[in-house]
Amino acid sequence: MVLANFPFSDEFWWLKPEQQTDDKKKKDKLKKEIFGKEGYKDPFGRFGRGTPFKAPPAGYGDYAFILHVLASLNDQGRAGIVCPQGVLFRGQPEVEEETGEFDDDGNQIVKRRKADDEHLIRKALLQSRLIDAVISLPLNVFYGAGVPACLLILRKQRPPERHDKVLLVYAARHYRELSNQNELRPQDVMRILVHVQAYGEAARVPDLVAQHSGRIREQINAREHDQVERLEAEYADVAARLAKLETEVAEKRAGLEKLTPKNARDKAAAATAKLENQRDKAAAKIAERDGKIAEARRRADDDRRDVEKESRELGELYGDPDELLKHARVVGLDEIEENEFNLNIPRYVDTFEPEPRVSVKDALKALGDAQKKLGAAETDLSNILKGIGYAT
Incomplete structure (x- = not known):
């Protein structure tokens, strides 16, 4: 199993490291040499001339990386590749365009425009039955990548019942919004896993939900335990100092009552006040620790409740086919072909967000x-x- 995430902006994937240059004229010259009249010849046989796949366009490295990962898989291999959503729909099929000119018989002259290479690569992947699932992800879950992303699941040996199908999951609604970067919570990951592993079979959902919710609860419990242990270790010296200071303050107070000379009493009172100040500072640090521990426990409690809620919602979702269509759908290749091999998820899954009722x-x-x-x-x-x- 391969998990991969590549630079979305790799525009010069075809240049070797020693050929990298900022000189536009040199790049244009190299491009003409590498993408010659005969087409691109990949020295490793992953795409281009002599393979089932067209060479990716020079300006986008997405499919170069995808096809590289595919070539790296063995016969039983699977891959999950994070991609910009453009790979799902970029590239036009072969079309006929009116030129505005007419022949001698008065008929409109039509020009046939060839299909783009990215369209042909996606079509070949689908017709080869290599795309098992596509998952649309929330915005801004990958640092530095502001474009919408998806997870492309490739699988060389697919179960016969899935052979002519593709699972499309719209998972962009469920995430935790943070200041700099959004986050997929454990329950959001569970939702995606259940969709992918159920592959449209409602009967499998209860067992999958029980399996994943149990595992996620164990992770939440372990994370809570680790956070509390870390905080207790971090503040251990302060806790020991606080216990020592409390003992010293109690002893000083007891001795203070026995002193009768005013000078000695005043001096002892000043020393006691100094110790009490140190004790209060240490107590404030321990209160800070206790607040952090309480916050860690509260987050863990919230996550456990969210997992329970997500488990119930998934059960209800697979009991309502119309509602399920807003989240995930298994689509036949015949329908995808009718859509000119466009995998843009809103074409198949109802991603419309209705206005709240008033x-x-x-x-x-x-x-x-x-x-x-x-x-x-x-x-x-x-x-x-x-x-x-x-x-x-």
Whole structure:
């Protein structure tokens, strides 16, 4: 099993490391040499002349990487490749275009435009039954990649029942939004795994949910235990110091009551106050530790509840075929062919987000509030115009 994520912006995949240059003229010359009239010849036999796959275009390295991974698999191999979603639909099929000119008989002259190489590569992958599933991922889950991403699952030996099908999963709705980068939570990963492993078979879902939810709960428990242990170890010296200071403060206070000379009593009181200040600082650090531990436990509790909620939702989802169509769908190759081998997930899965329902009462209230604000704004504007000498 291969898991791969490549640079989305690799525009010069065809240049060897020693050929890399910023000189545009040199690049153009190399491009003409490498992509000659006969086409690109890959020295490793992964794509181009002599293979079932066209060479990827010079300006996009996506399919070069995908085909490289495919060539690296053995006969039982599988690969999960993170790609920009453009690989699902970039490239046009062969089309006939009207030229605006007419022949001697008055018929429109039609020009046939060849299919783009990326379209032909995707078509060949599908017709070779190598694409097992496509998963659309949330935005901004990969650092530095602002483009929408997907997970392309390739599999050389697919079960016979899947041979003429592709699973399409729309998983872009479920994630944790963070300030710099979004995150797939354990329950979001579980949702994707259940879709992929069930492959449309509702009867398999209960066992899959039980298996994955149990494993994820174990991970959450282990993470909580590790975080608490780490915090306790991090603050262990402070805790020992606090215990020592509390003992010393108690001893000083007990001795303070026995002192009768004023000078000695004042000196002992000052020393006691100093120790108490140190004790309070150490106690504040321990309170900080306890707050972090409480937060770690709270997050773990929330994650456990979310896993339970996700488990119930998955069960309900596979009991409602119409609702399932908004999340995942197994599509036949005949339908994909009708769509000109375009794998853009919204063509097959209902990704539309309906507007939230509003009651008539709430709508009328919102309308009334808006009309009041409009009236107040008109009054303010009228007063301003009067103030600067314009009569209304």
